[in-house]
Amino acid sequence: MEAQYGGLGRCACSFWLAVAFDIVGLTVLLLGVFVSVFFYDLLIYAGAIVIFLSLIWWVFWYSGNIEVPPAELEDDVGLLKKKRSAGGIGGAVRSLSSRVSSGIRNSFRRNGGGGTLGSRAQRSAARTPGSQRTGQVSVAMETMAPQESTLHPADPPVAEVAMPHTAMETSPT
Template sequence: MEPAYRGLGRCVCCFWLAVAFDVVGLLVLLLGVFVDVFFYDLLIYAGAIVIFLSLVWWVFWYSGNIEVLSAELEDDVGLTKKDKGGIGKVVRRLSNRLAGSIRSSVRRNGAAATGSFSRQGGGGRRSAAHVAAAPHLEQVVVALATLKPIDERLHTCGSSVDNDDVEMPSTATEGAPT
């Protein structure tokens, strides 16, 4: 037999916390408005924030008191009646078999080969095929070339080199050893 909830419902603690936040926030806000102190703006903002935070407790209280019949939950959360049969039972059994076979084939054929980790394999091990098929793990060498400006008016740096070639020091693109 379920207890009969009257008045405030099931979540009485959330209700009283929401009321307390509202009262404290209102008192702090009114202190900021009517008391002559140099930090009145802080009190006004703090009161408004506390009243805003009371909305969290009001939402908890409201959502905790929502009552849904088990017949309405049947479709949403998978509660099924024992006497239900027919096509629904066949479809559910087929769906469970299909999902199980897909799940087992992904585990067996290398979920790690696609980049994800295996749930049963320790979580951190990868297959050798995955490591060998990862070309992005190798270092890439990039060559930089110096180009001569097309228009001499755009060339504004005062170069002391008489010929047309501009010298650049060699730079490394990555600091990782090869």
């Protein structure tokens, strides 16, 4: 059931895009190096960037042509063979891993999930007796009398400004 592909493999489009990006990038780069224009540095950088972007298409082409036999895929989708899953180091590691991950999963369920800080704060505030949240918090601002300054005789006098009494109410947002 093996399909026959051409010499380029399954992803010929990615191959040709990679080649096109390399040709365009190299052309722009060489134009920047050998042609006497005032924006030669732009051409050099643009050519290098286009060549770098061609690496994406090369990776697509390469990874698209990797062939994995179906026997090796069985283990990835959870269809373990009986002889492999029975014992040995692999079986011990698998059972230890499932025990640890299920323990971690169950601890999250017991503790109410990994909630946000706000929900934790609300839960702790709800647990403490007599804690109520009020809608507004008032903050009073008061002016203070100027204190005697210990200025040196050579220092110029400082003008005193009286501030009116103000009160401000704020609400937590």
